[in-house]
Amino acid sequence: MSFAIWLNLLNNFAIESVGFDGSEMGILQSLREIPGFLAFTIVFILLFIKEQKMAYVSLILLGLGTAFTGFVPTNLGFYITTILMSIGFHYLETISNSLTLQWIDKDKSAEFFGKIIATRSAASIAAFTLVWVLFEFIGLDYFWVYLSGGCITIVIAIFCWQYFNDLPQHVEQTKKIVLRKRYWLYYALQFMGGARRQIFVVFAGFLMVEKFGFSVAEISILFLVNAFIKIPLAPRIGKLIGKIGERKALIIEYIGLILVFIGYGITQDPMIAVGLYLLDHFFFAMAIAQKTYFQKIADPADFASSAGVSFTINHIAAVFIPVTFGIIWLQSYQFVFYAGAAMAVISLALALNVPHAPRTGNEVVIGKSSY
Secondary structure, three states, X not given: OHHHHHHHHHHHHXXXXXXXXHXXXXXXXXXXXXXXXXXXXXXXXXXXXXXXXXXXXXXXXXXXHHHOOOOOOOHHHHXXXXXXXXXXXXXXXHHHHHHHHHHOOHHHHHHHHHHHHHHHHHHHHHHHHHHHHHHHHHOOOHHHHHHHHHHHHHHHHHHXXXXXXXXXXXXXXXXXXXXXXXXXHHHHHHHHHHHHHHHHHHHHHHHHHHOOOOOHHHHHHHHHHHHHHHHHHHHHHHHHHHHHOHHHHHHHHHHHHHHHHXXXXXXXXXXXXXXXXXXXXXXXXXXXXXXXXXXXXXXXXXXXXXXXXXXXXXXXXXXXXXXXXXXXXXXXXXXXXXXXXXXXXXXXXXXXXXXXXXXXXXXXXXXXXXX
């Protein structure tokens, strides 16, 4: 709920209330990704609190950051609340990935990750509908919408903390930072995925608002349509990955993203841009294959530590790409998307090194390591 509302309002709030240009949006997005870069620190926090409890704490931080966003519509205020929101969001994502890998069997995990995406999409539908109703029919401003979204998440987190029992931990997790040579391909896929994702997350929505002039209501409808599509589609994507395997799924994803990013760079039609945006989300859902690939090759005791490490690797590029490409955006927005296509080409080359049947001892086609 919180992140969907924050993301839904991001570009319009930044442009209309705070007065951002492309470079300032880049700075904001770089700051937002710093907690993701520091996600490896979750290993040390888990020395003192169980993962499930920390998930609730993360939700509360996410809610607080969202709720406070509208209080101070200035550059500094937006930066500070974004960092608070991002700490909660990235710790929650890290723990969610770890617990799913621990709790769900390998033969069911791809479909289950799809169900998680579908569940989030259902929450997003509620969030986007709330934004649309509050703006179009009630006439509330950003302050009240941000406050509503944040408070809903805080209440849900407190409810879950009180009424859900702790689920059992099947394997004792390693309480230190783990980096293994035999996971190198997974790390490389994570790094490229993080770099490529920034082009979409930061600039695809910004393109809709700045170039094509989409309003809050129109952005809400776009997000709403996308969420409705993902509810039935995401579990099917997960099931497809389980059927065709991680190698083929990643190859399909990266070929599709190459075409989508090139399309962003050349299109002058807002409806084509909308279609590309929806396709973008479809192909990004295929990234479930990265998680199930790691589940198949990794020591189960490494899941918690590796979830934090992989998030940090995923966010290395995220710290500098938004601000760097935000400056480039001022000169040529097309180049930003062509760079995204080039990153997808590199990812495709890495995907070709994923074996048809990944497992411990068969992590890669070329470049095997026994460590």
